[in-house]
Amino acid sequence: MHNEEFTGRVAIVTGAAGGIGRESARLFAERGASVIVADINLAGAQDTVDIITAGGGAATAVRVDVASAVSVKEMVAATIATYGRLDIAHNNAGIKGADETIVDMPEEVWHAGISIMLDGVFFCMKHEIPEMLKVGGGAIINTSSGAGLIGVARFSNYVAAKHGVIGLTKAAALEYITQGIRINAICPGTARSQMVEEWMQGSAEAEASVAALHPIGRIAGPEEIAEAAVWLASDAASFVVGTAMSVDGGYTTL
Numbered sequence: 001m002h003n004e005e006f007t008g009r010v011a012i013v014t015g016a017a018g019g020i021g022r023e024s025a026r027l028f029a030e031r032g033a034s035v036i037v038a039d040i041n042l043a044g045a046q047d048t049v050d051i052i053t054a055g056g057g058a059a060t061a062v063r064v065d066v067a068s069a070v071s072v073k074e075m076v077a078a079t080i081a082t083y084g085r086l087d088i089a090h091n092n093a094g095i096k097g098a099d100e101t102i103v104d105m106p107e108e109v110w111h112a113g114i115s116i117m118l119d120g121v122f123f124c125m126k127h128e129i130p131e132m133l134k135v136g137g138g139a140i141i142n143t144s145s146g147a148g149l150i151g152v153a154r155f156s157n158y159v160a161a162k163h164g165v166i167g168l169t170k171a172a173a174l175e176y177i178t179q180g181i182r183i184n185a186i187c188p189g190t191a192r193s194q195m196v197e198e199w200m201q202g203s204a205e206a207e208a209s210v211a212a213l214h215p216i217g218r219i220a221g222p223e224e225i226a227e228a229a230v231w232l233a234s235d236a237a238s239f240v241v242g243t244a245m246s247v248d249g250g251y252t253t254l
């Protein structure tokens, strides 16, 4: 029963002010979950909540900086204070790659990529897992990238963080599967979002050249990525543990 499958469950989605995270939050809510819509951009998170509540779903916006362990701890505490439990987490917040060679990349740009996209996933799991253990299990989906599986020049901070997310996901999956928590990663190809629009800067040629990297011949809608995350959280994925699932129109198959 598609619509009711997450009824009674509580989900956190980080990076949910737009793009993939907004669609993931929307789909979890549409299928019955109560959703914490977490982002550093609180206004955007509130817009996502408004979309969900207009559709009859339950959601609450929480400001979080995933690069801060204290802020992440507060996000999880707010989840418990609001909905009383935690069953599902989609750790998805991210920033775009640097577009710099390694030699030219300022140290702070390197550290921003690693702290938001790798430390952030670590901090989230560190605080989410104890709450899932209290309810006897759960599911975590970490957003990696096609760039977590292959190299991309001038994106080393992003590529390193996203490769790291896959390793972290696999280690965590092995640590917690015997206690009922399934932990997996998704590796999206290019999907339409704020991050990608900024990078393509409205240029049809830029979009065509990015689309051409994907054997399917186009970029994704963010909901096509979110569907995979939501499926990994569902009971239909009950035997899927520690995988890095490509959702990329064939990008990493070339």
Ligand SMILES: NC(=O)c1ccc[n+]([C@@H]2O[C@H](COP(=O)([O-])OP(=O)(O)OC[C@H]3O[C@@H](n4cnc5c(N)ncnc54)[C@H](O)[C@@H]3O)[C@@H](O)[C@H]2O)c1
Residues within 6 Å of the ligand: 014, 015, 016, 017, 018, 019, 020, 021, 038, 039, 040, 041, 044, 064, 065, 066, 067, 092, 093, 094, 095, 116, 117, 143, 144, 145, 146, 187, 188, 189, 190, 191, 192, 193, 194, 195, 196, 222
């Ligand atoms: N869109 C793509 O093509 C694509 C491809 C592969 C992977 N991804 C990954 O998908 C995830 C979602 O990205 P998106 O494409 O939807 O872009 P997006 O820019 O729409 O979403 C990213 C969100 O993360 C939030 N964020 C940034 N720093 C944060 C922080 N410190 N704390 C909390 N939130 C923070 C942003 O405010 C934003 O809402 C990212 O991890 C990204 O790396 C995206």
